[in-house]
Amino acid sequence: xxxDGTRLANGRVFISSIGKGRGDGLRLDVDGNLxxxxxxxxxxxxxxxxxxxxxxxxxELPERCANVCFGGYRRSRLFMAASRxxxxxxxxxxxxxxx
Numbered sequence: 001x002x003x004d005g006t007r008l009a010n011g012r013v014f015i016s017s018i019g020k021g022r023g024d025g026l027r028l029d030v031d032g033n034l035x036x037x038x039x040x041x042x043x044x045x046x047x048x049x050x051x052x053x054x055x056x057x058x059x060e061l062p063e064r065c066a067n068v069c070f071g072g073y074r075r076s077r078l079f080m081a082a083s084r085x086x087x088x089x090x091x092x093x094x095x096x097x098x099x
Contacts, residue, residue, distance in 0.1 A: 015053045023047065025067030025081070028096040037080065039064035046080055061087060070095020 015023075023036035033056065034049045044064045048057035063083040071077050072088075075095035080087040 013053075015049060024065070025069075027068050027070055029070070029091075029093040030096055031093060032096075033093070035068050035078065037065035037068050039066070044082075046078070059089065 022039060024039060025037045027035050029035065032051045036047050036049070038045055038047045038058075043058075045061035046059040046065055046068055047055055048059075050056045059078075059080070061080065061082055063085060065080045065082045065087075067081040069079050070091075071079055072090070075097070076091055076093065078089050078091050078095075080089075
């Protein structure tokens with residue numbers, strides 16, 4: 001949480017052990033879910049975590065994904081920048097404004 005508008009407050013570990021893989025670029029949706037570009041052989045794509053840090057979904061890609069962002073109508077299209085390609089998919093939510 002942002003305390004006085006410039007500093008983080010009430011720090012806590014959000015994701016500590018999720019098995020294989022590692023996150024890269026990330027964005028929030030309007031429900032507070034975290035969408036992370038993900039990389040590791042067999043798990044390349046995007047991982048989605050809820051507010052509690054539990055994995056709730058995954059978008060599989062044939063290559064590592066470094067960055068994600070929401071765009072399009074109502075910020076409901078997820079753009080995924082991977083190793084050699086740019087992917088896009090319409091999702092059932094909207095990206096949080098400002099990012």
